[in-house]
Amino acid sequence: MTTPQVPDPATLAPSEEYDLYFGPNHPGIEGNYSVRVRLKGDVICQAVADGGYLHRGFEKIMEDRLWVQNIALVPRICVPDPVPMEESYARAVEMIGGLEVPLRAQWIRVLMLELSRICAHLFTFGGNAATIGLYTNMFWGVTMRDLFLDIFEEITGARIYHIYITPGGVRRDLPEGVLERIEALLVELEERMPQFEDLFFNNAVVIDRATGTGRMSAEEALAWGVTGPNLRATGVASDVRRDDPYLVYPQVDFDIVTETGGDALARMMVRKGEVVQAVKIVRQAIAALRKVGGPVRCELPNPLAWDLPAGDAYARTESSKGELGFYIVSNGGPRPYRVHVRGASSMHAVQVLEKLLVGSRIEDVAQIMFSLDACPPEVDR
């Protein structure tokens, strides 16, 4: 076997542009994703996203499982924020089947959704700071998030993949004393927020690096299909919980946090505000759950023999990444005929990222991607 000959560089065409593979093995990328950028010096003049590294063919194997069996699959679609996936799937099935979710289960779902939003944002605080080189925030964010995972473990029996929300409600009632422990944790989080601000949000270096990075205007955002915190960072107060309310969100009092900058900093500030709002919602949920009794799941037929009536439904949920949509079609059989998952990041991680990267500098690629909170498994499914 001869040793590999490397072509003589002199024979290559002269070019002051060169291509760089950013990922898939790169610490700055959240998950397994890559962007091929063409650089002119440090400035990016062309970016092409390349995903598919986390593709498992969810929508195909979901067609091969019973309605109830899919509740084990759906949380795995987006790893940092699994609860909206479970809730959206469950709600789409309920819309087709006409199932009535008891009030207590709805409040438990709101509690889970908001706790999961806090976890996802804490994780993004850490990640975003890491891409700027500020690792302390990563340590704090992930550790604080871990305390919330302990709460999830206590309620649902698993840290990350709860498999807790099922069509018709939730699988078990809350263990006693968990509401008090959540309140204590919220107080601890609120005590930590000032320290986060000192370290990160009011950090001069971060502000300088984040201002103007990956800026997009409100019109561009709306045109590009941006949703969630990224859209609110451009000043558009659009939130699925308010525009297309579901569960008991109409009864929940929270305000939509918006910024005007439209850049990485604004996006982080919106997320910080959303954590504060989420804490407010969780407190309301806890108060409601102390009053509302009753079952946590409506009467479900035997899962091995449950034919959902033919029909389709598009359930939209506000996940921490943006607008999450589950379009489910049933042909009256025991298994879904078609499930289409519209992840928020399928917009943010591909076309939006490619547009934002053009003109920005190579050291900002990771920060822009993390500030968009683009979660690759949502894109590849």
Add this chain to the structure above:
Amino acid sequence: MTDKPLKSHVRPPQDTMPGGAGQGCPAPDAQTRSIWRRIMDDFADHCRARSLFVLHYCTGCGAIELPPTITSRFDMERVGITPMVTPRQADILLITGYLSLKTLKRVILSYEQMQGPKYVLGFGSCTINGGMYWNSYATMKRLDQYIPTDLFIAGCMPRPEAVQQVLLKLIEDIDAGRANAWQDYYRNYDFYLGNQQRLFGAGWNTPTDVIGEARHYGYYGPGTEGEHTRLLAEGGGSAARLAHAEYPSTALTGRIKS
């Protein structure tokens, strides 16, 4: 996967006799090493076990449990384990859960670039027998068919404490000199290459000259070359392999509109 090689192929026995038939210096096995060599090896093992670098590559969904394991709550730095960005400097390759075929190619490339001795840990059910995605067309089912795996851990996904335990067990194995699954990649390269070609077609190859390395390290055994490596050679010399490599630099220009 148009021209698929033979469906099933028997994997040659693991432990080949020291001083095997192949060329190059015989593999240094425990008994014949000099006292001095054995002291140095044990000392090297001891030091290596205390400062393992994990390749920072989130291959699957289990990677979400790595930040807690590495950051302050479960802090694996206490036993000297920290993430490392590049394969060249990494010791451990964590396969955290399922591997889609596209990622499997990158994992094999990264694995071959890592310096021996290197260790592979399989997290969760997906690496053992397919896990949840057993009926998916897009994921590999058994990790130990494509790269040699030191330890598996049960879980879907394993908790940080479980990750701690597998890393501690790995440290123990390294100390005891048992963690040498990586040598198996050289000894039975044909078996691994066969499985890889079965997924990616006979033309699949990587720029690393594994057979040359096997000879260099002295792990060349009867399983290193065989029917699949012959297919590899037939696919043209190293130049062809470079041209046909997975990531031709011209791909980008083709699409850019001037």
Add this chain to the structure above:
Amino acid sequence: MPRHGEGHESAHDKLKRAQTLEEILETALGFEATARDFYAELAGRVSKPLRELVEELAEEEKEHYRLFSELKANPDIAGALKELVERPAEDHRFSDFIQKPDLGEAPDDQAILQYALAREDAAAKQYAALAQSTPEGPVRDLFTHLAKEELAHKAELEKRYYEIVHSGGV
């Protein structure tokens, strides 16, 4: 061949007079023999479905006969008796308050079984009564043992009766 049924009254007096163990066993063997011969003769007269049942009854009586004769031949009767007596046995009445029917010419299975049950019960009662009336000692032990044997046999018949009459031979 003594007419069936009346043999027992005279047996009571006969046994009363006999003192030694051998004599008692001798008379008991006599009763078993008469029962065995009675059933053997009856087997010939009944229709085939019942013949098997009656032959089994004859077989059981023959078994009894063998048991008692073995006991008789055993030199140390007293010793053997002691441990035989320990085994507990209680007295049970019949499921249908059975009276001893007059078998007549073509008795059916229920009639035969009721006759056999009544006969066993009468024998057991009689031995038990004799055991009460004799002082402590080998004779009393023998009578108790005989009573227990008859009771065990009756329990067996009771089970057969339930199977054939009540559950329709299922």
Add this chain to the structure above:
Amino acid sequence: MSIPARLNEVLNELPAIQARPAGARRVRVDVAPQGLPALLELLKGRLGFIHLSAISCVDWIEDGQFELVYHVWSHEMKLLVSCHVRIAREPGVYVSVHDIHEPAGFFERDIHEMFGVHFDGAPSMEKFILTSWEGPPPMRKDFNTRKHVEETFEWVDYRPDWLKDIERKGGGIES
């Protein structure tokens, strides 16, 4: 849950349209293939349906058709309109609407990859996710993923000790 008046006016201007409410803040519109771009234009221009939430594709293999569903949302009217279009499965070609809604670029490429529907004029019909997949478009109903897996992969044949001594005693795994 009736159809808002303003929407009704717009819908009546277009030929071959059926619309019906489909739940809270949901309206379903069935439209002929050639009428869709016009419908999207009208909805976007007149009623503020600027947000294309998703384009879903359903493979009705028995009817030999693909059903494309365009979910558009209007921030003003707080309403989601799902426009359902049926196109023939062979040759499975349709027109791109990326000029009306920019996000369509991703969805069309995704549907092309997964179902093999070709969108004329789409910014890019290249593979994005399945670059390592040479098989047919996997989401089509005629592609059986289980059969493909059985042919391509082998399963672990577990031989733990407890199984061996159960087999020695005559037991074993039931098929």
Add this chain to the structure above:
Amino acid sequence: MSDIAPKYKGSMLRPLKALSFLFREPATLPMRPRPAAKVYRGFHLNDWEKCVGCATCQQICDNDAIRMVHIPALPSDPAKGIRPRRPAIDYGRCCWCALCVDICPTGSLSMSREYIHVSRDVDSYFILPDEEGMHGVRYPQGWAKDENADLLDLKRQEMPEEPPQERADNFSEICEGYDPQTAMLEASRCIQCGMCHDACPAHMHAPEYIRAIFEGDFEKSVAEIYRTNPFPQVCGRVCTHRCETACSIGKRGEPVAIRWLKRAAVDNVPQDRTIAIALKDKAKTKTGKRVAIAGAGPAGLTAAFDLAKLGHEVTVYEEKPRPGGMMRYGIPEYRLPYERIDADIAVIEAAGVKIRCNTKLGRDVTMAQLKGQADAVLLSTGLNKGRSTRIPGSDHPQVRAAVDLLARITLGEAFDIPASAVVIGGGNVAFDIARSLARLQRRAFGKVEVTVLALEERDKMLADEEEVIESAQEGVKLINGRGPKQVVIEGDALKGLETVKCLSIFDEQGRFHPRYDETDVMFHPAQMVIEAIGQMSDVSFLGEDLTEQLEWSRGRIRIDEAGRTSVPWLWAAGDLVKGPDVISAIATGHAAAASIHAALMGETEAREAK
């Protein structure tokens, strides 16, 4: 670097704020695994006592991770729905979603709080969970089934019934049956574990016909039923439903109403369609063989149906005016209306079976004639004579046998209805006659005076539970633990029955060994005493020489497992040889038909037929 906005210019001392961290609890946990939460989903536990091997966990597992392992040493009891196999779980597939735990009918499967298993050996990931847990360390239980997390529907659909006051004085049917919608709901509860198929003497394809009902295809359901049971109308009402005793859902909830679903299926298919379905596999060609069957009970007619479908010429001889045997003359109409029996028999006659009624074997036709006219003869005359306790006075004319009275009621022959009556016996027959008499009394006298005297205690009664409950609602009195002593007669008038207290019926080994308390005697005044203690067959029609030729065992004709007697051309089936219920009779009918068919077509070596 652009100049920093004043607001963010921290003072020199700002870093000192970090000193506050010195006094805070470190977040780092010790390097030991923490105990998991109370509902944690860890490695599986399985309570082998409760587990019955129904494999429902294997069905619900979305990752095909569970394999059933057959273990011969385990208890196996098809009648109670227990199979000697346990689930083994492949931790190379499992996703710990605990759907298997939530659907487990017996609640034996649960999850422990153990979550660490590290190994190089792949085989160690295939485990057979028991109570010890994966590594035998007995971790506490984590996720287990509770009422919220139960995926199974443990309540049965209500069966609409006539209220007591409406049914007390008439023989109209009590159960009104499921309407199609309720039937489909009830059928959806079935988890297809197949325990009922094993428990049923005729091995009916219950899972298949229940699934067909669930899919709304009642005709397919009827087709599945007719594979093994030509009496869906009858069995849908009066079967002893052993399948429901074995039903896995019955372990913790109410079993699936398998019997009533049979009825729902056949009630929703028009009679002509049922006939077409039942005769789908009728042989086109006649075999030219002739079979004579004595007794048109369930066994005889089942055999006739099978043989007719196989192309044989079948004639059934029945002594009573209408076919049906004990189904018609032993079961009152409020349980099984006669037109339902006729519907089933109509299907059988449509297969070409000729039934000759009012021809008693031994009187109108002899065994020799049967043998002459047919290549094979099947005896299925059943047990139609009542047993008497033969207690003193039991030969009085007012001491009647229950089966005779029930037959009279069906035949419509009038008999002097007693103002008060006493029934000896605690089985279904006793309650049938008691409730029939109660209806007749209410119609004749406006009040009910019937007392049932059962040997057994209230909780160990032989009769079905609903019989005992419904009879009490209709005014029938019940006294437990009474053994009959004697019938009290003054002059030639019957005064009543004397009974003694029965202390216990079975001894410790469970053998029948009644013990009485002689002193506790009760007197029950009654004008009639009805004995319902058992039945016997009347085989006098065989004649002397055939009786001698035949082999007998325990007073009944000896048959091989297929129902063939020692006489090559004679078979026997039904209660005559093997009881106790309709479904067993059907099962023996099938066996006999198959054996006859095999013999007639010479598949077995052609033993000298005649």
